[in-house]
Amino acid sequence: MGSFSLHASCLAKHNLPWSNGCSQNLNSLRIPALQQRGPGFLSRKASKILAFYGLKSPPYALDALEPYMSKRLLETHWGEHHHGYVEGLNKQLEKNDILYSYTLDELVKVTYNNGNPLPEFNNAAQVWNHDFFWESMQPGGGGMPELGLLQQIEKDFGSFTNFKEKFIEASLSLFGSGWVWLVLKRQEKRLEVVKTSNAVNPIAWDDIPLMSLDTWEHAYYQDYKHDRGKYVNAFMNHLVSWHVVTARIIRAEAFVNLGEPKIPVA
Numbered sequence: 343m344g345s346f347s348l349h350a351s352c353l354a355k356h357n358l359p360w361s362n363g364c365s366q367n368l369n370s371l372r373i374p375a376l377q378q379r380g381p382g383f384l385s386r387k388a389s390k391i392l393a394f395y396g397l398k399s400p401p402y403a404l405d406a407l408e409p410y411m412s413k414r415l416l417e418t419h420w421g422e423h424h425h426g427y428v429e430g431l432n433k434q435l436e437k438n439d440i441l442y443s444y445t446l447d448e449l450v451k452v453t454y455n456n457g458n459p460l461p462e463f464n465n466a467a468q469v470w471n472h473d474f475f476w477e478s479m480q481p482g483g484g485g486m487p488e489l490g491l492l493q494q495i496e497k498d499f500g501s502f503t504n505f506k507e508k509f510i511e512a513s514l515s516l517f518g519s520g521w522v523w524l525v526l527k528r529q530e531k532r533l534e535v536v537k538t539s540n541a542v543n544p545i546a547w548d549d550i551p552l553m554s555l556d557t558w559e560h561a562y563y564q565d566y567k568h569d570r571g572k573y574v575n576a577f578m579n580h581l582v583s584w585h586v587v588t589a590r591i592i593r594a595e596a597f598v599n600l601g602e603p604k605i606p607v608a
């Protein structure tokens with residue numbers, strides 16, 4: 343996952359990352375993912391082509407989720423907050439161009455730095471999180487998951503009602519700002535509800551996210567004031583895209599053998 347847009351003005355003004363200063367920077371970071379890239383990585387960067395991350399649009403019009411999420415809220419949440427994370431990340435990368443050429447997934451994992459986040463982590467993760475969140479919703483969403491996904495939820499949570507209660511309870515009990523996720527635990531081969539604070543994203547410890555809910559106050563205050571419960575229920579009953587979640591778990595099955603029931607591809 344990740345989006346790039348070329349920014350011509352940066353081609354001329356940046357110091358090259360293989361200068362002495364940046365080599366020291368690279369050594370001090372001691373990032374395994376960088377070291378695994380080998381010498382070819384640095385020579386590829388010698389092309390001097392640098393990239394900025396772009397602001398991805400939600401996959402629907404800004405008024406398409408009304409009345410459950412207003413155009414006014416999306417204009418602020420996407421147009422200002424999400425946009426701000428993109429701009430903040432690009433500004434940081436201007437100063438630390440050793441992190442160029444990563445996909446957004448890689449950037450989130452590398453800057454998480456095993457729980458000692460680098461300065462770029464918050465903006466990188468918030469860009470990832472918001473791209474994923476917009477795609478977790480659709481006009482006319484909510485309702486019940488499709489059959490294969492429903493069976494997997496019933497297998498791991500006992501029933502869809504249990505899952506829903508657990509997800510809502512996690513959303514309401516999350517202190518402060520953060521995110522609630524339905525993830526596939528890669529090692530345990532099961533679904534789980536997890537909550538993370540601030541920008542933290544479970545791909546940092548190799549969970550596979552399937553859906554997410556933004557519980558930062560900026561995600562609902564304009565429509566629901568302090569009533570997070572009303573917002574969470576609107577998300578579950580009218581916004582979450584089970585089609586997208588199904589597509590994500592089908593993709594995840596390429597990496598994790600869930601056994602039976604098998605999620606049908608079509």
Ligand SMILES: [Fe+2]
Pocket residue numbers: 419423472556558560561
């Ligand atoms: Fe947000």
